[in-house]
Amino acid sequence: MNCTIRSLYLCVKDMDRAIRFYESFLEQPVTGRDDLYSVFDVNGFRLGLFAYEKAGEDHTYGSNCLPSLEVDCLDILKKKLEGLPVIFECKRIGNNWVSEFEDSEGNHIELTAPVKEGDKL
Template identity: 60%
Template sequence: MNMEFRISSLYICVKDMERAINFYERLLNKTVTEHDDIYSVFNINGFRFGLFANEKVNERHIYGDNCLPSFDVDNIKLVQERLLSLNCTIVFPLTKIKNNWILEFADSEGNHIELTSPVK
């Protein structure tokens, strides 16, 4: 028997859906594709990036850094400028690791998000 795993989506927990949607629309320069008070979704090149307001359905969640969503970007310096304009806290500064630039920031809800970009 052959089992093949694929990942086509992930979600992060948010405390304030409207604030989170506003933040990610500005960061990603995309409009949310599914808007809901409990679960909203961005389509990023076929990948579903969800925002889940877990407290609205009484689901307990412990915030931390045990799962780190990572976005690949073409121009990390340009995205870094956008993060600064959004007043994001940079939790891991722009660092070259092997053939990639890595940066980690805290979003509007306190989630840590990683950005990577190939060294050119």
């Protein structure tokens, strides 16, 4: 079997607020905007935003699925976390710096960066 994961979506309560958050965080405009489902193209990976309440669906937030975004270096990681609710403080795990924050909709997102010589928290 050949399996490829090309996308994921996050449930959102307020599409406009979520789009503003991710446009700022990802430093790029939304690729496709809709009241029910909007999407960002992140280097060929589709990151969707799904307004589940408008679709009449229930949703239970949990921590068993954690999207992970990687940036180039520790300095960028620290800058992206500024002003965000940090759930898991930045820590070195193996060859990566790892942290977790909460987005504007209550989703937990992991943010990582490779460890480079001379890095200091």
